[in-house]
Amino acid sequence: MVQDTRPTTGAALVLGLPAAPLRRYVLDYRGYRMALDHPQRRLEVPTDVVTVALAFEGTMRLTDAVSPAPGVSFGSVAAGLRRTATIAEQSGVLHGLAVSLTPQGAFRAFGPVAGELGGQWAEAGEVLGPRLGTLAARLADAPTWRARFALLDGHFTALFADGPTWEPDVVWAWRQLRRSRGLVPVRALVEGTGWSRRRLEQRFREQLGLAPKQAAGILRLQRTLSLLTAPDERFARADLAALCGYYDQSHLDRTFRGMVGCSPREFLASRRSAATPQPADRVIGRITSAVLDPDLSELT
Structure with a gap:
């Protein structure tokens, strides 16, 4: 499935779902082309x-929040x-596509490199090899987004066919989390x-990139964000904290700020x-993003 959205003049976002056999490991594809005047x-x-974001044109600047x-x-x-x-800061023309992988899919596609990526960003070609550079060139030359997504389907089908798998106990532990x-x-x-x-902890770091406690913290944060942004859900602050695994509201606020860089209210x-009236989130079914006021140099 390909869905083309054009949220603003000079910007286009195209959402693609991978072939059905890949959806255990690949969440979605997102093509984008933006010409930003600021x-x-x-x-x-x-x-x-x-x-994994593959750029055909332009760069982005990343900073820890x-x-x-x-x-x-x-x-x-x-x-x-x-x-x-x-x-993530960007300006001018930015053209490319992003692939969203489950942690298990990343390990299946890239092996131990997926674990080494935990907690960091890296130039994709340097860590994932020259094969990725060849793929990026083919994607850039493809005539349509549908053709690009089909190329990605073929690429990941081949990677998953003989890629490494998580140990069964890691699969079980991740499922429980x-x-x-x-x-x-x-x-x-x-x-x-x-x-x-x-x-x-060693196996999680090798195969996911984070220790179990850190991975659990991310899942609790996502649960918190899902409830905070749900249009039909209203919780007392203390009830929300308890439901999401925090001792109290103060604990939730401290943890949220320590992971996101601002309070839940500010987010x-x-x-x-x-x-910018464009879809904020970059992964289907997850709260991932906020577009920040360009006039603000800091979150708080």
């Missing part, structure tokens, strides 16, 4: 998604699971796998007041 800043929150340091500019970028949010939305205690995962806590305000 810089745009997006806040990208932690998610349980590995992203919680511990700001000099930003790094990328053309094509691979982003592993991160516990802290990212600020997902089902509980990050609430299952790490000690229960240790008991269920029969591994030591150290071995469990929601950014989503509501963004001057």
